[in-house]
Amino acid sequence: MSIEIKMPALSPTMEEGTLAKWLVKEGDTVKAGDLMAEIETDKATMEFEAVDEGVIAKIVVAEGTDGVKVGTVIAVLAGEGEDAGSVSAPKAESPKAEAPKAEAAPAPVAAPAPAPAAAPKADGDRIKASPLARRIAAEKGVDLSGVRGSGPNGRIVKADVADAKPGAAPAPKAAEAPAATAASAPAAAPALVWYDESIPHEVEKLSNIRKTIARRLTEAKQTIPHIYLTVDIQLDALLKLRGQLNKSLEARGVKLSVNDMLIKALAVALTQVPKCNVTFAGDQLVKYSRADISVAVSTPTGLITPIIRDAANIGLASISTQMKALADRAKEGKLQPHEYQGGTASISNMGMFGIKQFDAVINPPQAMILAVGAGEKRPYIVDDALGVATVMSATGSFDHRAVDGADGAELMKVFKALVESPMGLLA
Template structure:
């Protein structure tokens, strides 16, 4: 009997996802564990594997189309089995069966050229491009958005998907000059010799509006806006600031990098210091749970990673038990896969604390917003030369400012101050983190 597989909840709290690409086609045999599709959410692209075995009978979601969690996406059954699939579930493409019933009208195929009795002008097609057509073209919503952002003329692009569907790979590397899209000249209107003040104001507003670029809000940017607005309006933040002298840390880092095969960054030392401090101050290794405060036995730290269009916070598990080089290798791996959106679900969830470092951009000091349900986040600035008091003398030293944002529902001032002091001590005496 055929099995209908539904869109899984690949990330907690996500209500919709999209099929970034199908990894199987109708007629393919699959086993338990066979990758079926790459599913794209607002944070990552997750590879989804089959939980059943059989033959792919129907693909019910088009590449790039948004699908609600729980809606059917694929049917697997015995080879030759006839599936009575409702017409509303069929995708508008041959070979790939169809758009889910929950898809809105914006996901439906639309004509890329108006119907006309006149013959289209001949266009010289570049590699990967086709002549414009008055026929209906199938284009995924994701491609439509990217085309608008880049000024691409989709009528001149040949789709490599089923039935000529234009998918994301077809527009990679293309720009407006490649597709020959030219801006239309504005229609010249006669200007009266005298205009009223209202007309003048309207013209000024129209001119100002014309100088603005509107960038569509991506799902990731929407998620960032929603979560951080919620954090700043519902989480009572308070902030503690400290200057760390990092001369010893810089010298130790230089020696470690000269003698080891794994390159260690200043941020790796900071993460190691935070992990040790959370282990030493267990009251701070906690998260808010509305009716309870959860104190964690494991030290799992989220690391803010900037990616194209936003940021993600993959979690380093058991950071206090890792060696410095092991921690550095783990962070580098997570950051690489975050930028290519290849992180797994469990790597984006959990943790009790986060670290955000803008020092590499030259930022001296900043305050970060807590990522709920975490109890805190450490903002790390750039190391800089500054006058410092050493005994009874003023000398030139290297300082780095760190700012602890704490959730007052979980951490009181004394506990937060104890945590920050423990972090500073480890940063200023880094050798103790290696023994």
């Protein structure tokens, strides 16, 4: 018996994803554990493994298809002793089943609200196209009725409209003119010019990850009242200790970075000032008894924050080893959901780019993020005398609904003391 392979839920919050790439083709034999596809979720691009053994009889959803709902059949596997050539794709009942319902929908014609839903049926026939293809077509002025679909069951996908030339839509029938005009109004919205089209340019589709970053940062700035607190910290003692530790850890193949030590310092500071290790939850305040630090890592597809769990209670060597492995997997798009979901506070270090100081956006639902600038030689008061020291500026962004300014200031004071007297990080 043939086996239907369905779009998996690769994270607890995943409802749909993009089938980025097939790693197998029709006729290939797979066994449990073989990599079948790369699927882009709202968090990362992840590899999907086979759980059954058999021959790929039919690939139902083409690679590059956006908005594939969890549970949708994406391929069919021929079972043992079954002729792969005789296996047919599953009946496309979902789209066809929706069509009759949609046909009945226009009954309340007088109501203006349902008009947008009738847009795909202006000709009487439902045009099968992905949401992305429809959006691109609307932006470019492409008439979908004249586009030949290359997707499953003739569905129009992104590739079909990407290079299509703009063309006038067929004139609506007289009786349908008002409805078609009303239906076309919402579709025209994306065509608004938000940039100077006369400048040579190219338009790049946003990945699911970039869409999520945009949504979450917008949410953070619109809904979280940020308060920013900055301190200057002398790094010389920490740099000296780092050199000594790296010399002793060389035989173990461990090399501590300044960021590893700052992760530890933030975690210890949060345990000492637990009023900042919280989450605002409407009419409740969640107080964490463990400091899990989310660390901002830049990847080719966008920013992601793998987590060092219980960072206050593990050694610097362990933090360094974990961070290197997590950063490598993040840049390869191979992080597992449990490695980046959660965290009680975040740290973002842009010192390696020479950035002196910046204000980071809080990563909801967390209540604080620490922005770390570059360590640089500056005039500084050392032992009541003007001297030169290596100084770093660090700024804490706090959710003022959950953290009072005095508590945020206390956290920054403790963090500064830990970095300037770093032997406390070894205790």
